Amino acid sequence: MDESKFYAYCLQGDVTAAYEYLRSIPNKSKKYQQLESKYYHRFFGGKPIYRFKTDDPWIRKVLLAYFQYFTSVLTGKNVEEVETRLVQSLVGLISDKDFIDNLDLIEEKLERIFQEKGYRFLGGVTSPFRGPYIWKITDKKNFMVELPHQTVEVTVYFLSNFIMQSWIHFATFGEKFAGGWAKEDGLYYVNESPKKKRTKLDSSEFQVSYLKHEAQHISDYSRFPNLQPKDLEYRAKLVELIYESKPIRLLKKFFYEAKHDPNFPHPYSSYILMTRLSKLAFGIEEIQTLENWKSVDSALIRNWACNLYNGHTEQLIVSGEGTVGVI
Template sequence: MDRFFSLCLQGDINSAMEYLSSIQPKTKEIEKLQQRYIERFFSQKPDENILTEDSWIRDVVSAYHNYFRTVLTNADLMNDAELNLNKSLRMHLKIESPLNIDETENELANIFTEKGYYFLGGVTPPFRGAYIWKRTETVNFNVEIPHQSIPVSVHMMSDFILEGWMGYATFNNRSVGGWANEDGLYCNLNRYKDLEDDHFQVSYLKHEAQHLYDYKYFPGLKSYELEYRAKLVELIYSKNHLILEKFLNDAKNDPDFPHPYASFNIIKNLSSIILKKDYEPNINVWLEKDYKKISSAALELFDKNSRELKTVSL
């Protein structure tokens, strides 16, 4: 299902469903998944799984669900969908003044705080969030990234009600693992069952720590530039081809989607260095290469990018 969920994370439920329909023969699990997606995205009574009894919170989350369904099945309607989302949220806030959606979400955050929840609005490119959760616990780490180690505070988030558009698009099989802010890292604890394995230590901790470093020393980088560097760090410290395979599945040549676009550029540049090709999408070709060679090439690309950024900043 990696390819299916990767298409969902590219914001294209229609293509994901076409891919699912093409799988033959279908297992009972695939048939069940297909029905769940039809009920959520293509029925008049969509699936609503909202983990709270608070009616006001349910109404707010439903407004985001409606927005997600629209943009994930017809991205051309994104602007109209955002206007409708803002209108619906203002109605639940009982605000008549024409606040823009960022102002509206600031008001939402205040009410969620009063109700004992955390709320983060804004955009997870190219669509709006939001993220709503109940508990946060802070843990400190010292994280090795290329050429240095940095101390970081990680705010462990749990008991989510809403995990952004990525969570909604994948029934929370995939969602944002966390993010980096000036006050430290935020970690979606739902995504990490073992804090000692590489999924957390490399794909989350080193990835996000690199963001913290880059925010400080290379301010103003675009989202896909930040993701390019952090994903290279994952490849540098990974022990096998698994993360590379994930990047291959996720890759998309579209800068509106920072994570897939960064993956695309990484595969493109690694193909040039290792295979002397423009772009190699076949994982079997990569599996024939000793992973140490891929890791070394990732470090070469990372250092090259750092030199270029330092030259620009001079």
């Protein structure tokens, strides 16, 4: 089985397609038989068993509400209807005298309650679905980060002791998860993963795929404050390619992630990036196989990425600092 293809479906928010692909594999090994069983019981068996990393009854109820939401949206249920059920589940847990039907306001109240219980709660959307990050420990460290045409100093907050890591972690049983994110006050890094997947701070996974990627977001937030996620992700991924010594590592990730759907900023930005690189490398705006990319010189890929980045920056400057994007 091609695990990259399987998890790409999950990252695109389509667990049904991932499960059908898994089921289609003949003569599955014991590992994949167990994986199929896990997905069936969580998403399709009707009686999922959820794991809670806390004994607090109130927190368990909040987590259960989100777990049920994840299960529904990841299997193709109507998102608006599922969000309505999520509101109904959460509103009874915030002890508010006035009825609230706005998830953003509900999550603001949840954040305060979690803080009282010793946790940090970050709500909102990891496009295209809701799903909070809830953790207990935060440490910080400052870094100087070189980006195209500038060097920036950033503060990285290292987060650990999670009890929830939004929908991507849930959709993949923890095999994939958001490595971090950027906010105006600094970068947030998920410093918690299985031992076999832990990232060293001097690795390109951290220095390039996390640090430069997220620092580019920080830069763009101040320079183009209204820029939409798909343009932000496109620019940050180009920056990764500019500095990555082995671009095929990134191209493999972008190849499997690519999806022509603007509602999914990460997959869509990968789609745009791969089609434009394919045009430059092969003369055709159609994503090429990984085998074809293995024969392309790394220096050329980095140079093309730099040109695409500079061209995109020029388009944004022409459009003005209020632009929402150009892709």
